[in-house]
Amino acid sequence: MKLQNMFKKTSRKNYIALKERPEVPEGLLRKCNKCGAAIIAEDVKQGYYICPKCGGYFRVHAYRRVAMIADEGTFEEWDKEMEFVNPLSFKGYKEKAEKLRQSTGLNEAVVTGKVKIDGIPAVLGVCDGRFLMASMGEIVGEKIARAVERATEEQLPVILFACSGGARMQEGIISLMQMAKTSAALKKHSDAGGLYISVLTDPTTGGVTASFAMLGDIILAEPGALIGFAGPRVIEQTIGEKLPKGFQRSEFLLEHGFIDSIVERENMKQVLSQIVRLHSKGEILCKKDKTKTTDTCLTKKEGRRHVKLHTRSAWDRVQISRKKGRPVGADYIDSLFTDFIELHGDRYYKDDPAVIGGIARFHGMPVTVITQAKGKTTKENVKRNFAMPSPEGYRKALRLMKQAEKFHRPVLCFVDTPGAFCGLEAEERGQGEAIARNLFELSALKVPVLSIVIGEGGSGGALALSVGNEVWMLENATYSILSPEGFASILWKDGRRAKEASGVMKITAQDLKALGVIEEIIPEYGMADQPALISISRYMKRHIKTFLKKQNGKTGDQLAAERYQRFRVF
Numbered sequence: 001m002k003l004q005n006m007f008k009k010t011s012r013k014n015y016i017a018l019k020e021r022p023e024v025p026e027g028l029l030r031k032c033n034k035c036g037a038a039i040i041a042e043d044v045k046q047g048y049y050i051c052p053k054c055g056g057y058f059r060v061h062a063y064r065r066v067a068m069i070a071d072e073g074t075f076e077e078w079d080k081e082m083e084f085v086n087p088l089s090f091k092g093y094k095e096k097a098e099k100l101r102q103s104t105g106l107n108e109a110v111v112t113g114k115v116k117i118d119g120i121p122a123v124l125g126v127c128d129g130r131f132l133m134a135s136m137g138e139i140v141g142e143k144i145a146r147a148v149e150r151a152t153e154e155q156l157p158v159i160l161f162a163c164s165g166g167a168r169m170q171e172g173i174i175s176l177m178q179m180a181k182t183s184a185a186l187k188k189h190s191d192a193g194g195l196y197i198s199v200l201t202d203p204t205t206g207g208v209t210a211s212f213a214m215l216g217d218i219i220l221a222e223p224g225a226l227i228g229f230a231g232p233r234v235i236e237q238t239i240g241e242k243l244p245k246g247f248q249r250s251e252f253l254l255e256h257g258f259i260d261s262i263v264e265r266e267n268m269k270q271v272l273s274q275i276v277r278l279h280s281k282g283e284i285l286c287k288k289d290k291t292k293t294t295d296t297c298l299t300k301k302e303g304r305r306h307v308k309l310h311t312r313s314a315w316d317r318v319q320i321s322r323k324k325g326r327p328v329g330a331d332y333i334d335s336l337f338t339d340f341i342e343l344h345g346d347r348y349y350k351d352d353p354a355v356i357g358g359i360a361r362f363h364g365m366p367v368t369v370i371t372q373a374k375g376k377t378t379k380e381n382v383k384r385n386f387a388m389p390s391p392e393g394y395r396k397a398l399r400l401m402k403q404a405e406k407f408h409r410p411v412l413c414f415v416d417t418p419g420a421f422c423g424l425e426a427e428e429r430g431q432g433e434a435i436a437r438n439l440f441e442l443s444a445l446k447v448p449v450l451s452i453v454i455g456e457g458g459s460g461g462a463l464a465l466s467v468g469n470e471v472w473m474l475e476n477a478t479y480s481i482l483s484p485e486g487f488a489s490i491l492w493k494d495g496r497r498a499k500e501a502s503g504v505m506k507i508t509a510q511d512l513k514a515l516g517v518i519e520e521i522i523p524e525y526g527m528a529d530q531p532a533l534i535s536i537s538r539y540m541k542r543h544i545k546t547f548l549k550k551q552n553g554k555t556g557d558q559l560a561a562e563r564y565q566r567f568r569v570f
Contacts, residue, residue, distance in 0.1 A: 509521045
């Protein structure tokens with residue numbers, strides 16, 4: 001074959017022409033608005049309305065959302081029919097609303113009512129973007145306020161799924177008033193001790209973001225949701241710059257401390273159920289001790305390791321407290337508690353990975369757990385800033401402590417830090433104020449507080465989590481005004497005298513118990529490491545249980561007064 005003939009156009013005379021395109025049954029296929037792929041509608045429906053090709057989330061109609069969250073047959077809708085209002089007599093508004101009522105089957109842009117989630121009753125509200133982009137007008141605000149008020153009266157938790165373009169322009173200033181009304185109703189609910197969970201979906205913007213959406217005791221978000229006060233286009237027009245990729249998305253808000261967690265849609269019911277159960281009334285410490293008899297005595301292995309090594313110098317214990325492989329705060333959370341849910345962010349600026357905090361169960365009892373977080377690898381230590389918290393870490397801890405007070409949960413703190421981060425950014429964002437605020441608020445917290453120094457207890461950075469009714473230490477942990485190196489540098493102008501400094505600083509558990517600074521020394525069965533973790537945790541469990549039983553029955557004022565007197569003696 002000649003070369004020129006190889007590229008000749010192929011004859012189409014033998015092809016069968018299709019006069020008509022193959023018919024696709026109506027409704028069978030949908031186009032993903034994220035990736036543009038054709039997808040089977042039934043697959044999307046069965047897959048929680050998530051694109052099977054790119055994982056993008058479709059917006060969910062209100063009643064579909066209710067079906068995803070509520071136990072079957074338990075939804076009792078409230079205020080389904082409410083008379084239309086047009087406070088500004090806006091031309092064409094009534095007709096547009098009526099048309100949407102006919103096409104969507106909704107009375108308004110939010111559906112509210114009572115449900116059960118895994119058998120637990122709750123009040124549920126769901127915004128529906130099909131109705132004027134779920135903008136908040138008088139009826140929307142009224143339905144939410146009524147639902148919250150009824151939840152307060154019936155002592156039920158509130159769960160609101162936000163999805164909104166913001167205020168409703170057709171209602172002008174009356175729409176703006178709904179921000180204040182819904183916020184005020186939630187304040188009363190909060191003051192009555194009620195739980196409010198806010199779930200942010202795509203999009204949540206404008207006046208809804210600046211009111212009920214961001215007021216949750218716990219704020220969850222779906223992946224990739226647009227969340228912000230001003231929309232991206234408004235911001236770009238205002239500043240004259242292109243916004244960075246991912247700006248105002250759920251992941252951005254998590255990093256910046258404004259939400260507690262991002263939850264996949266298929267896991268949402270399970271997570272909500274877990275949170276609601278942790279806040280159920282009447283949860284008490286299990287009286288029956290289900291632990292084995294080895295809880296009250298040493299195993300043979302423990303006996304071999306449990307040697308009181310009072311001959312160790314202070315400097316030896318400093319080195320051991322910093323030793324690689326020593327169990328970190330996350331290890332103790334895993335070994336001591338069940339059902340742990342980590343909560344993120346200070347609600348002001350950032351989530352600090354140097355502090356881990358959340359809600360868990362201890363012997364069936366809901367507790368708040370907070371720890372300064374060292375890593376196990378260099379990479380993890382860099383991520384967690386070597387357990388040196390920034391102001392946002394202390395503000396996150398304080399937020400969780402105040403939340404614990406509201407819901408009457410004991411607070412358990414695990415202290416392990418060389419000290420608070422002393423960087424330029426930390427000073428700019430108020431490191432000293434953040435630590436001081438923790439001391440101020442923690443001193444009067446009206447729930448039991450137990451602090452355990454598990455490694456290094458460095459300066460005010462450690463004290464910010466150590467204003468407890470009792471303070472305990474592992475036997476090789478240290479707790480000091482600052483590091484021995486820093487002490488030697490300041491007093492003797494010679495950091496090389498750190499070993500000598502450690503001996504005069506009285507920083508060991510044995511020294512501090514003699515001074516009355518701590519109440520309990522926890523044995524390490526030789527030296528705390530991963531094999532010893534089980535033994536140490538067993539000892540902790542037994543003694544934490546005793547501590548909580550001792551605090552049981554005390555009023556909040558009594559607990560605060562005892563904490564005050566504990567520190568007043570120094």
